[in-house]
Amino acid sequence: MDEHLIEFSEALRTVAKALRRAAEGKASAQAEAAEWKRRYELERTRNIQMEQKARMAEQFSAEKNGDIDCERVKNSDNQSMLQNESNEHSETGCMKHGIWSHEVLRDRESDSNSNADRNKIMRKASFKLSWWCNGENGDQHKHDIVSFERGNITTAERSSKQISLKWESDPQTVLILTKPNSVSVRILCVQMVRWLRERKKLNVYVEPRVKVELLAESSNFSYVQTWKDDSEISHLHMKVDLVITLGGDGTVLWAASMFKGPVPPIVPFSLGSLGFMTPFHSEHFKDCLDSVLRGPISITLRHRLLCRVVRDAAKNEYETEEPFLVLNEVTIDRGISSYLTNLECYCDNSFVTCVQGDGLILSTTSGSTAYSLAAGGSMVHPQVPGILFTPICPHSLSFRPLILPEHVTVRIMVPFNSRSPAWASFDGKDRKLLAAGDALLCSMAPWPVPTACQVDSTNDFLRSIHDGLHWNLRKTQSFDGPRDRDL
Numbered sequence: 191m192d193e194h195l196i197e198f199s200e201a202l203r204t205v206a207k208a209l210r211r212a213a214e215g216k217a218s219a220q221a222e223a224a225e226w227k228r229r230y231e232l233e234r235t236r237n238i239q240m241e242q243k244a245r246m247a248e249q250f251s252a253e254k255n256g257d258i259d260c261e262r263v264k265n266s267d268n269q270s271m272l273q274n275e276s277n278e279h280s281e282t283g284c285m286k287h288g289i290w291s292h293e294v295l296r297d298r299e300s301d302s303n304s305n306a307d308r309n310k311i312m313r314k315a316s317f318k319l320s321w322w323c324n325g326e327n328g329d330q331h332k333h334d335i336v337s338f339e340r341g342n343i344t345t346a347e348r349s350s351k352q353i354s355l356k357w358e359s360d361p362q363t364v365l366i367l368t369k370p371n372s373v374s375v376r377i378l379c380v381q382m383v384r385w386l387r388e389r390k391k392l393n394v395y396v397e398p399r400v401k402v403e404l405l406a407e408s409s410n411f412s413y414v415q416t417w418k419d420d421s422e423i424s425h426l427h428m429k430v431d432l433v434i435t436l437g438g439d440g441t442v443l444w445a446a447s448m449f450k451g452p453v454p455p456i457v458p459f460s461l462g463s464l465g466f467m468t469p470f471h472s473e474h475f476k477d478c479l480d481s482v483l484r485g486p487i488s489i490t491l492r493h494r495l496l497c498r499v500v501r502d503a504a505k506n507e508y509e510t511e512e513p514f515l516v517l518n519e520v521t522i523d524r525g526i527s528s529y530l531t532n533l534e535c536y537c538d539n540s541f542v543t544c545v546q547g548d549g550l551i552l553s554t555t556s557g558s559t560a561y562s563l564a565a566g567g568s569m570v571h572p573q574v575p576g577i578l579f580t581p582i583c584p585h586s587l588s589f590r591p592l593i594l595p596e597h598v599t600v601r602i603m604v605p606f607n608s609r610s611p612a613w614a615s616f617d618g619k620d621r622k623l624l625a626a627g628d629a630l631l632c633s634m635a636p637w638p639v640p641t642a643c644q645v646d647s648t649n650d651f652l653r654s655i656h657d658g659l660h661w662n663l664r665k666t667q668s669f670d671g672p673r674d675r676d677l
């Protein structure tokens with residue numbers, strides 16, 4: 191009997207070995223196929239880029255030969271011709287996606303300048319700035335931020351300044367979102383709903399759970415509106431003028447996650463422990479809401495990341511599951527696996543690195559004070575547009591976190607030779623398994639989350655890192671002791 195058992199278990203072991211070998215063979219074949227697919231895509235993108243460049247060069251030379259002599263101007267006839275033509279050109283708003291330096295070589299003060307000076311200016315070579323964009327007007331703002339002055343490039347602004355919101359008509363409808371299972375939140379919610387309805391004559395929406403709580407408090411709350419199923423949530427942004435959150439940062443994340451497209455302005459009241467995104471104090475809620483409803487108010491436009499999972503079986507990168515919008519970060523980690531994660535990272539079509547460690551965080555600048563901070567990433571002002579690339583416990587001595595520009599698409603792929611799958615989670619929720627060959631694409635979303643400021647974006651950000659993290663708190667050095675002049 192024992193002999194048979196031994197024989198049987200050996201046979202099983204042989205079968206298991208054969209199966210493992212077959213799986214390894216398949217994985218390496220898949221890895222090779224993926225590598226060829228990647229090379230093919232790179233080649234294709236390169237070709238498209240070259241075609242685009244050639245088209246732009248053609249367009250440039252056609253316009254140059256047809257209308258405009260943008261070369262150095264040698265005599266006054268040419269000078270006036272250039273002047274007229276550049277005028278025309280500037281008025282039509284330059285070219286589609288660029289600015290020519292000769293537009294500004296047209297010298298407004300040339301009449302008053304001496305010939306020598308003029309020749310000096312005209313000796314500068316002409317050049318063109320251009321950029322790629324998808325939409326016709328997509329990069330319109332770049333005309334405003336990049337300018338020329340006599341062929342010199344100047345930037346007026348590099349990111350959005352403090353944004354102010356002024357109501358053009360009075361807000362009518364408010365949505366209140368509350369942290370569950372908190373007595374203080376429930377008490378405040380009752381007071382706030384009453385005040386908004388009785389004093390401000392506003393329509394009030396709450397979540398179904400909260401409506402039940404309010405009705406348990408008093409049947410007078412029957413005017414409070416809610417929704418029956420999730421499909422109605424997708425229409426909320428068309429009905430709601432203002433969202434109020436009562437809780438901590440998690441409640442702001444929750445509020446943002448309810449809006450898969452545009453988000454109404456959010457007024458976050460602090461009823462949590464930290465509150466990086468919740469600058470309003472609940473004790474003064476009437477004064478705060480009075481001033482918000484009156485406007486104007488300063489807001490922070492918090493950028494979000496659009497994350498899409500592309501399965502290995504997908505035919506192309508547009509065949510994705512429902513995308514996620516994150517306000518803090520998307521994390522790709524090893525989940526319950528005890529192996530190192532192995533993640534191949536690309537930025538647009540450039541290979542960035544291979545993460546070998548516990549995982550990787552792709553964070554917004556609002557999320558820079560959350561998980562990314564704990565993993566060693568920098569704290570970044572929330573109005574700075576960018577994607578933070580922060581490894582989690584990388585097994586390497588030289589893996590520093592990166593901050594990538596806002597226009598890139600980051601692609602994280604689980605290679606076929608990875609020992610284990612990876613897990614993606616979105617603002618700490620909704621875990622998704624990424625098997626070998628699956629990828630996560632992440633880019634800046636077009637719908638930011640506007641949150642009302644207590645003072646302004648910068649003041650609120652600095653206050654939150656001082657109060658929330660005691661950032662750089664140190665006893666001030668005493669006055670007595672050695673000084674430079676004593677040396």
Ligand SMILES: NC(=O)c1ccc[n+]([C@@H]2O[C@H](COP(=O)([O-])OP(=O)(O)OC[C@H]3O[C@@H](n4cnc5c(N)ncnc54)[C@H](O)[C@@H]3O)[C@@H](O)[C@H]2O)c1
Nearest residue numbers: 438439440464465466518519556557559560561564617618
């Ligand atoms: N090691 C870590 O620091 C760690 C681990 C897991 C998740 N998190 C963070 O928790 C977030 C989810 O928050 P939650 O409230 O739903 O979960 P939670 O209740 O577990 O709270 C996590 C903590 O993160 C803080 N936090 C959230 N967003 C922040 C931000 N933008 N800036 C500074 N602090 C912030 C919250 O105030 C809270 O104290 C995730 O998006 C992630 O950033 C952090």
Ligand SMILES: Nc1ncnc2c1ncn2[C@@H]1O[C@H](COP(=O)(O)OP(=O)(O)OP(=O)(O)O)[C@@H](O)[C@H]1O
Nearest residue numbers: 367368369370437438439440441444462463464465
């Ligand atoms: N309306 C809601 N419905 C369901 N879950 C919610 C809601 N609001 C918040 N949450 C969840 O409750 C958890 C705690 O919320 P929140 O962070 O606001 O409170 P907190 O933990 O007390 O505050 P802090 O994070 O400042 O310590 C979060 O994970 C959040 O996703």
